Amino acid sequence: xxxxxxxxxxxxxxxxxxxxxxxxxxxxxxxxxxxxxxxxxxxxxxxxxxxxxxxxxxxxxxxxxxxxxxxxxxxxxxxxxxxxxxxxxxxxxxxxxxxxxxxxxxxxxxxxxxxxxxxxxxxxxxxxxxxxxxxxxxxxxxxxxxxxxxxxxxxxxxxxxxxxxxxxxxxxxxxxxxxxxxxxxxxxxxxxxxxxxxxxxxxxxxxxxxxxxxxxxxxxxxxxxxxxxxxxxxxxxxxxxxxxxxxxxxxxxxxxxxxxxxxxxxxxxxxxxxxxxxxxxxxxxxxxxxxxxxxxxxxx
Amino acid sequence: xxxxxxxxxxxxxxxxxxxxxxxxxxxxxxxxxxxxxxxxxxxxxxxxxxxxxxxxxxxxxxxxxxxxxxxxxxxxxxxxxxxxxxxxxxxxxxxxxxxxxxxxxxxxxxxxxxxxxxxxxxxxxxxxxxxxxxxxxxxxxxxxxxxxxxxxxxxxxxxxxxxxxxxxxxxxxxxxxxxxxxxxxxxxxxxxxxxxxxxxxxxxxxxxxxxxxxxxxxxxxxxxxxxxxxxxxxxxxxxxxxxxxxxxxxxxx
Numbered sequence: 001x002x003x004x005x006x007x008x009x010x011x012x013x014x015x016x017x018x019x020x021x022x023x024x025x026x027x028x029x030x031x032x033x034x035x036x037x038x039x040x041x042x043x044x045x046x047x048x049x050x051x052x053x054x055x056x057x058x059x060x061x062x063x064x065x066x067x068x069x070x071x072x073x074x075x076x077x078x079x080x081x082x083x084x085x086x087x088x089x090x091x092x093x094x095x096x097x098x099x100x101x102x103x104x105x106x107x108x109x110x111x112x113x114x115x116x117x118x119x120x121x122x123x124x125x126x127x128x129x130x131x132x133x134x135x136x137x138x139x140x141x142x143x144x145x146x147x148x149x150x151x152x153x154x155x156x157x158x159x160x161x162x163x164x165x166x167x168x169x170x171x172x173x174x175x176x177x178x179x180x181x182x183x184x185x186x187x188x189x190x191x192x193x194x195x196x197x198x199x200x201x202x203x204x205x206x207x208x209x210x211x212x213x214x215x216x217x218x219x220x221x222x223x224x225x226x227x228x229x230x231x232x233x234x235x236x237x238x239x240x241x242x243x244x245x246x247x248x249x250x251x252x253x254x255x256x257x258x259x260x261x262x263x264x265x266x267x268x269x270x271x272x273x274x275x276x277x278x279x280x281x282x283x284x285x286x287x288x289x290x291x292x293x294x295x296x297x298x299x300x
Numbered sequence: 301x302x303x304x305x306x307x308x309x310x311x312x313x314x315x316x317x318x319x320x321x322x323x324x325x326x327x328x329x330x331x332x333x334x335x336x337x338x339x340x341x342x343x344x345x346x347x348x349x350x351x352x353x354x355x356x357x358x359x360x361x362x363x364x365x366x367x368x369x370x371x372x373x374x375x376x377x378x379x380x381x382x383x384x385x386x387x388x389x390x391x392x393x394x395x396x397x398x399x400x401x402x403x404x405x406x407x408x409x410x411x412x413x414x415x416x417x418x419x420x421x422x423x424x425x426x427x428x429x430x431x432x433x434x435x436x437x438x439x440x441x442x443x444x445x446x447x448x449x450x451x452x453x454x455x456x457x458x459x460x461x462x463x464x465x466x467x468x469x470x471x472x473x474x475x476x477x478x479x480x481x482x483x484x485x486x487x488x489x490x491x492x493x494x495x496x497x498x499x500x501x502x503x504x505x506x507x508x509x510x511x512x513x514x515x516x517x518x519x520x521x522x523x524x525x526x527x528x529x530x531x532x533x534x535x536x537x538x539x540x541x542x543x544x545x546x547x548x549x550x551x552x553x
Contacts, residue, residue, distance in 0.1 A: 092359075181396035185459070188354060188390040189409040189466060190382045199412070204399050 024276060031270035033263050042270060048235040048251075050258070055267035057274065059235040063152065063245035064275075067227060068220040070156025070241065071163050075220075076213045078160070079167025083209075086168070087175040088197055099172075106165035114229035117158040122149035122230060125157075130242050144240040150232040153241040158226050163216035170215055170290065174208025175201055207289045214286035222279045224249040248275045303330040305470055305500040306351060311365035313346055313524075315358065320346050322524045324365075328470070333492060333501045335515035335532065337508060339552065342521040344504045348472050351502065352388040353381050369470065386413050389463035393475040395455035397447035397462070402439050405447045405458055406430060409466035425465055433461035434491050453484025460491065464499075471495065473503040477510065489514045508548060512536050520544045 034042055034055060045056020086099050126149030137143030178201045186196040202209070232244020233254060248271050259265040306328040313321035321343045328334055336344035346355065353374060355361045367374050374384050386409070397405050406426045409415070416422035426443070430436040435457045439450070447458055456476060463471060473492070477485040492501055492514050505511050511518055512532060519529040520543070528535065528544045539545045546552060 179396065181392055181394055182398055184354065184357070184390075184392060185396045185398065185462070186408070187357065188352060188385055188392075189412065189462070190384075190386040191408075191412050192382060195412050199408070200398055 024273075024280075027269055027273040027276055031266055031273050033266035034270040035266075037263060037266075042267070043274070046237055050255075050261075050264050053261060053263050055263070057248070057267075057271055059237050060246050060248045060251050060271060061274065062237045063231060063247040064221060064249070064278075066152045066241070066245065067155045067159055067231065067247060068217060070153060071159035071220040072213060072217050074157070074160035075163040075167050075216055079164045079212070079216070080171050080209060082164070082168045083171035083175055083212075084197060084202075087172050088193075088201065102165050102168050105161070106169070110162060110223060110226040111229075113158050113162055114226035117154060117226060117230045121157060122154050125149050125154055133242070141239045142241050145238070145242050147242060148232060148244055150230055151242050151244045152231070152238075155227045155231040155245075155247070156241070158230055159220045159223055162223060162226065163220050166216040166219055167212045170212025171205070171209045174205035174212065177208065178204040207292050211286045211289035214282055214289065218279050218283040218286060221282060222249055222275060224253050228253050248272075304328065305330045305370070306502075307366075307368045308347070308351075309366040309368075311347070311350065311363065311367060313343070313350060313355070313364075314360075314362045316360040320524050321350075324526045326519060326526060326529060328500060328502060329517070330500050331496060331498075332516040333496045333503060333514055335511035335518045336502065336504045336521060337506075337511050337518060337547075338521035338527075339547070340506070341523075343524040344519075344521045345474055347521070348474055348502060348504050351470070351472060352385050352390055354390065356381065386466050387468055388470045388472060389466065389468035390472045391456070391459050391463055391474065391476045394479050395452060395459050397450070397455050397458050399446070399448060401444045402430075402447050402450070402458060403443040406461050406465050409462060413466055415466060429461040429465040430458075432464050432495065433457045434487065434494075435461055451484070453480050453487055456480060456484070456488060457491065460488075460495075464495075468499065470500045470502065473501060475504050475506060478506060485510075508536075520547060522547070 038045060038055060042055065042057055043061065044058050045054075046058040047054055047056050048059060049055075082098075082102065086095055086102075090098060126147050130143075130147030130149070130153075133143040134145075134147065182200055182204060183196055186200040191199070227247050228250040231247055231250055233246055233250060234244040235246045235251070236243065238245065252268055252271055252275075255264075256268055259268055304327050308324055308326045311321055311324040312319060324343075324347060336348060338344050349355045350363055350367060351369065351374075355363070363375055369384065369388060372384070373379065374381075398408060400408070403426055406429050407422055410422055410425055416425055427436060427440075430439060435454060438454060439458075447455065450458060456479075460471075460476075477488045480488065489510065492503065495501060496516070503511075503515065515532045517530065518532045518535040520527045520535065520539075520541075522543050528539060528541045530540075535544060536548055539548060
């Protein structure tokens with residue numbers, strides 16, 4: 001048995017990486033027809049027309065990038081702020097409950113966020129937020145057009161809420177990992193609490209915080225159901241955040257049952273490949289930054 | 301000059317409901333080195349940290365009595381803790397440079413206290429502080445390298461330079477050599493000896509030989525009480541109190 005165990009464990013340990021490699025390989029193979037038909041034109045082509053068997057994924061890539069950007073622009077400051085509050089400022093009686101509620105937010109199924117977005121957020125955006133943005137945006141290209149409610153902004157807002165707990169969690173760990181003696185050094189030189197937090201603690205926690213933001217970005221890139229419910233599902237590229245759009249994940253979810261031709265299926269698989277590769281890269285970078293943080297923590 | 305740098309009157313200190321200092325009365329003369337000795341948990345570090353109000357950071361910590369730095373009652377309501385900490389520098393048990401470059405470490409106190417109007421002044425203060433800490437020759441060619449790449453002893457001298465850069469009146473040293481090897485320890489002691497001409501130094505140490513070697517005066521603490529205070533030579537050769545004698549002869553502690 002003693003000789004068998006390491007062997008079994010080693011095999012099990014190799015199964016998971018093998019699955020990842022196999023998945024990537026299968027996607028690559030499945031996308032062969034679309035790759036041969038369109039080449040790199042698939043990534044930059046902006047017409048998605050199943051009827052004429054013409055597939056360009058740019059509107060989906062664009063939608064994914066825009067919703068992710070909106071989510072991160074909102075979630076990063078919010079999440080880092082909450083993390084600073086929890087790690088440095090909150091009194092003990094508040095720290096536990098608030099931290100717990102933030103973690104709970106991460107456990108809510110994304111379809112619930114989608115429902116809330118669809119029935120509460122989107123109508124409010126259509127009647128209040130978007131008319132206000134259009135009126136006060138002074139024709140700023142990001143806030144132009146008709147207030148649909150559904151669109152890049154709605155999807156981005158809900159993504160921001162979904163991603164915030166991940167940013168908070170990582171940023172909080174990173175802030176807590178900054179050695180107490182470094183804070184004391186700052187205070188002992190006459191630094192105020194704010195100076196200590198901004199100039200000593202946050203720079204020390206920088207790579208962990210960046211890792212947390214990237215981890216959130218990985219989540220936002222791949223999030224499917226809530227985005228599908230809020231993005232408007234229109235394969236169009238628009239400069240306005242108020243316009244409806246489409247994302248990589250959403251088009252797969254919506255169209256895999258309708259993909260009747262081999263090329264159509266292959267095009268959807270290639271979209272999956274693009275999504276797989278981009279989330280893999282983002283998560284890899286995030287993990288590396290977090291690992292660097294852990295190494296720095298061990299050295300201190 | 302034989303003024304009084306700090307004076308403590310009827311100082312009692314509490315962590316929550318636990319009292320750790322009992323009616324401490326002590327005067328710290330200007331210049332020279334005062335050593336606090338005593339077994340672990342005797343309150344010597346707590347007393348040291350009450351002189352720059354570092355204990356404020358611990359929830360539930362409370363002090364009664366009076367602590368004067370110069371002529372300022374530092375625990376009076378509305379006392380300015382920030383300017384107090386500029387006047388009373390501190391070096392910690394474990395070296396704690398910031399994860400910045402060597403130059404930025406020394407410059408940090410200059411920056412937050414706005415002590416340099418221009419770059420040249422700032423650089424001059426950095427050089428002077430590093431020279432005072434006996435580190436200049438070792439680091440002058442790599443001022444912009446990370447401070448954390450220095451050896452333990454160099455890091456501790458960097459922390460001393462950082463504390464000196466804001467020109468404090470008093471330098472508190474909390475077991476500054478306890479994590480260092482004998483050679484680095486000797487460097488720190490040498491340095492303390494040079495600095496005492498210009499600064500008032502209060503040093504907490506576990507190491508009796510160290511107290512005997514470097515300090516001019518010694519205060520012995522036991523279970524939160526100041527047992528005896530006097531010239532170091534007298535404390536180590538003719539202690540008045542029996543507890544002091546028992547401690548320095550190694551009967552406990």
